[in-house]
Amino acid sequence: MTARLEQLEPPDILSAEFARDPYAAYRLLRDEFPLVWHDAMQTYVISRYDDVQRAFKEPVFTSENYAWQLEPVHGRTILQMEGREHSMHRALVAPAFRGKALQEQFGPTIRRNSRELVDAFRADGQVDLVDAFATRFPINVIVDMLGLPRSDHARFHAWYTSIMGFLGNLAGDEAVAAEGLRTKDEFEQYMIPAIRERRANPGDDLLSTLCAAEIDGESMSDEEIKAFCSLLLTAGGETTDKAVTSLMANLVAHPAQLEAVRHDRSLIPAAFAETLRWSPPVHMIMRQPSEDVELSGGIVEAGRTVTCLMGAANRDDRRFDRPEVFDVLRADLDGSRAFSAAADHLAFCLGRHFCVGALLSLFEIEVGVNDLLDAMTDIRFADGAPPPEAGVFTRAPSSLHLQFTPAAEERP
Template sequence: MTSAPAIPDLLSAENLANPWPGYQILRDHYPVFWHEPSQSWVISRYEHIKPLVKDPRLTHEYLQDILGVFLGDAPVMVAMEGRQHASRRKLVGPFLNGKGLDAFAATIERQARTTLEPVLERERAAVAAGSRERGGMDFVTEFSRVFPVSVMCDLMALPPEDHHKFEDWYNAFILCLGNIQGDPQLFEDGMRAKREFGEYMLPLIASRRGGDGEDLISALCRAEPDGDGVPMDDEEIRTMAALMLLGGAENTDHQLAQLVHALVEHPEQLQALRDDRSLMSAAIAEGLRYNGIVQFIQRLAVEDVDVDGVTVPEGAMVTLFFASGNRDPRRFADPDTFDMFRTDNDVTKAFGGNAEHLGFGGGPHVCLGMQTTKLELETAVNLLLDNTSDLRLADGYRPQWTGVLSRALSSLELTYTPV
């Protein structure tokens, strides 16, 4: 009888670089098990994860102790449950979906062009002058990390000359959130960003009290989310703004880079997309399944929960490995292959609460900004394709992945022929 392989070290550098073999071991041999290093029950199969994201016996409320440390001192929306959570989502949702997003589309287009076109012009001029044969860029540092931060700043009507400050605070928040190694410098940088963000935002919030502005901050200043005639206080709005900066920018930043990386790694699909832009939604949906940025989420069991015959006790932490579920062959055919033509990841459902992939989570906490992220990715990839041909990875480039909770490319060096 062949013994089961050892449980992989989920927090190791080796697993970070290539987590997929480890996830396969979990799914095949340890679909539900107690993970001592994280002090949680780890769940890795799609069939178990999918219903659990909607299970009210698992709560997000523990997140307050984590996110509140560096986002703000007021309750954080993603750590809320029930009516309190729903009322806050209802305030922000109109800005990120439907008519609000339609009205904001021109701003997204403008920010994409403002960020990427100077890079494209620089490379076009260099090639025309003969200083190099092909254009090149680091897509992450020169575009994907900058573009969505500016979009979130515009949503809050923040001065363009201050956007660079928010880029710095965003980067500090991201590194602090992913600091599972406990690097004291990253923690210190996160605390600095929290302090500076508050010093900037609190006077701005006060200045918009009583105004009729149409931006998100002004709308939050007028809101009475609990229906009791009491408006949100300055600190809750400041915390909400920090959450919007973090969540709104991170989704697009990381997912955009990983989608472009997947496309250039599959040139025949890149060419198909170049020739037929109606395939864009399918490409994005497959990117969310194939390499969604969130590796896992954790929730706290408020009651005993049975998972595949195992009792997860009340009070235990549960870790749902979305990235593993998205590569589960029990649900997706040939799951380790990027295939935007696949039929088992329905694109008509991919950007709503009933999506078949797990890239946006699910249940009451499903990603609120999924439609905004989709539009930002469409806009950015179309702009890139319109201005380049023969797009591929730069010679000698090797991807370096960062983060454990949110896995991202630290750079994406591209080379191309300018158009």
């Protein structure tokens, strides 16, 4: 080891300094500490693109860590399943989230929710986009897709906030953990009767689709459907919530790219894909190898938890040209596969555990950003500068105060 490295310390991903600016820490980790043990979290931390890609794609890296990480608050979900069990459950839920079926069955629900939220502030000339739109849009959509009462939007938003607090509780705050477990009980008490009622009286909603799904005589139990709905609430809500916020903040911070997207809406998926690379909603996901594995920097022993820093890997200059630059026209990010298991970015994982709701998120982003750009012209930061990001496990601006000129309202 060189004298210079002997003087360096690996960044602590639980430190306040890291929370303020993880990107500087990511560079140091990638270059000098590609594999580091974090004692407080009892996990190895990896940060290079090739290593994180391997952790997502190679079968030796399992998701057994979710038994202690997710199961306490969600129940047992598809994320911690492997092999035939995982394939079967993915086949049961995936059809509802494919492009054509998604747009035809749930397109009107998604469009209605976006338009309602935008209409509430479009004449004001100013908005906190996080509070007024980003945190509410995906949760309202999920509630309506499930066919549950719209009067329960606020209740689901509170549950979503509590569960995300539990999942992001890397420091182990006991009050946050207890609140998450109370939410699990409340959610179960709400959902199990709703699932049983929908089995008896099916409709054309997502909950009915999940209840009726069957392959080779296998279907999901009430508990499994409840767990999937809990997972959908957070995984589907958090990614879209933070993606909308970050995408709009990124575009407003780059006016030429904002205007390019405004005038060519077919660029919205590219802007979304670049946002997923440059400022992903989820910055870290864990895996657990079933046998010893050699990665950059050393060996990870079987059964040890590995924290994969997607936020670092997505800015690895070993993989991307000018990785610190936000560019919706980036040549090394293939838009044709950006929302598939073969994506270049790592924000939705890769391989067998690629996010089943990626196309739902894309559709929501396309609808939402189109509506926002239709409603607002001359968009600028109210404080004159981009807001800081917040969060460690998931990350985006906690508020996004924008000023704008209301656009003339056009109804089809």
